[in-house]
Amino acid sequence: MQNIQVFDDCVHELSRLPGVGRKTAVRLALHILKIKPEQAYKLSDAIKKLKDNIKFCKECGSIAEGDVCKVCSDSHRNKEIICIVEEAKDVFFIENTGRFNGLYHVLGGKISPLDGIGPSDLSFNKLIERVEKLYIKEVIIATNPDADGETTASYIGKILQNVSNLKVTKLASGIPIGSHLEYADEITVLRALENRVNL
Amino acid sequence: MQNIQVFDDCVHELSRLPGVGRKTAVRLALHILKIKPEQAYKLSDAIKKLKDNIKFCKECGSIAEGDVCKVCSDSHRNKEIICIVEEAKDVFFIENTGRFNGLYHVLGGKISPLDGIGPSDLSFNKLIERVEKLYIKEVIIATNPDADGETTASYIGKILQNVSNLKVTKLASGIPIGSHLEYADEITVLRALENRVNL
Structure with a gap:
């Protein structure tokens, strides 16, 4: 040097x-x-x-110019539905679809025993608090469909199972649009088959 | 968004x-x-x-705190030998060996017809000027051994062929230390064979 x-x-x-x-x-x-x-x-x-x-929103953990982000402070958003994502960047990907009008909840990661990340490292307590305080009607789990993401999704299902009148859904897995069956792995094809939809 | x-x-x-x-x-x-x-x-x-x-050295094109870099302004360096590299970052790789005590000349790229880079885009005129002014005795070409780098090396050989008392050399190509014959491509093995050295 x-x-x-x-x-x-x-x-x-x-x-x-x-x-x-x-x-x-x-x-x-x-x-x-x-x-x-x-x-x-x-x-x-x-x-x-x-x-x-720029800070992280006190409510949902997404990025914000003040204490609270634009989504959380927007009176036109549907405040009865929450989409749960792993990281703040995932909010962009859902927002980019232009079709989701609810709130978000950023976990700050996913349960990953190998990386030493347990439930206490993620914002699950805040999630339960928000679900109850806001009288949420539906929670959409949008964790990534890998092993840790699926574990995290199951965990969310478990901690929310006793909340009354709450629908818990998860993003569909399947063949990506524009792709081909031959490029998809077996588990993806299996999921696509199991979750087939009416034409 | x-x-x-x-x-x-x-x-x-x-x-x-x-x-x-x-x-x-x-x-x-x-x-x-x-x-x-x-x-x-x-x-x-x-x-x-x-x-x-930080600027680029007026003499060699390497990075410098003032107008001239540490190598060019160091009286202990051998000013009769120049190592020609494509980019300023390549100077680091040669310096890291700790065994080269001469000067450098940064071309600013390599001749690449596909990218529209011809000899006039690189600092060849400055190179000839320095070789003549400094009475350089040896030029070591250290362009990368890919197609464009080899073309550039040939071109340098051509423009310097009429300079008297100038030795023009090129970095050796061969099997990288720590690697195996089976991982080297045929041309690399061929070069290693052609340029074999005495034990």
């Missing part, structure tokens, strides 16, 4: 980002050196502004 | 980095929201400081 402190510092900070190793960090730092100063300052400012202005 | 301008701005700026798509940018932005404020500010500051303080 040429031991240029400012460069090394930037590489070090960049390499702390998830999925960015040392070599990628060097590549990013060299890219920043090549772009126009305005663009680099924009990036630097955008990171600072993000940290200064 | 929830249309939070500050968040979208940060995602937009992050997604302009090489190898960062929209989904990765969202993941990075959410990561920044989760870390301690100090760490986010450090990242933001490091990017700004990098842009304010």
Whole structure:
């Protein structure tokens, strides 16, 4: 190394980002050196502004400009239905469909014994509290359909089973639109078969 | 999308980095929201400081704190030998060996007809100028051994062939240390065979 402190510092900070190793960090730092100063300052400012202005919603755990996010504070949303997701980014994917008008609840992860994440690490207590306080009529579980996500979905089903007048549903599993049967694994095909719908 | 301008701005700026798509940018932005404020500010500051303080060396094209880099301004380096690399990051890889004590010359890329990069886009004129001005005795070509890198190496050989008393060498190709013959492609094995060395 040429031991240029400012460069090394930037590489070090960049390499702390998830999925960015040392070599990628060097590549990013060299890219920043090549772009126009305005663009680099924009990036630097955008990171600072993000940290200064955006928080996680006190209610649902999604991102918010104030204490409460736009969804939670929107009087036009249906406050009788909650969609439960693992991470804040999953909220975007559901919102992008443009067809869900209810509330969200971000768990902050999924139950994963191998990673040492148990129920107490996730926002289940807050979920039960919200379901009861808001008199929720339906909970849609939108955890990812992998092993940990399915475990988490079962757990949610269990802790909510005693809430009266509550419908608990889960996103459908099946063949992705535009894909082919031959590319789907057996369990996906099995699920698609079991959950077949009327034409 | 929830249309939070500050968040979208940060995602937009992050997604302009090489190898960062929209989904990765969202993941990075959410990561920044989760870390301690100090760490986010450090990242933001490091990017700004990098842009304010680091430039490309006027002589060799490597990174530098002032106009000229540490290598070019170091009186202990051997100024009769130049190692030619494609990108500034390649300088690190050679420096990391701790065994090269000469100068560098960063081309800024490689000849790549498919990407529309011709000789005039790279710093060949500056290379010839430096080789002549500094009375360079040896040029080590360290372009990557892929198709474009080899083309570039040949081109360098051609433009330097009339410089008197100049030895032009190229990094050896062969089986990487710690690897096995069975994992090497045929051309690599062929090169290793052709360039075999005495025990």
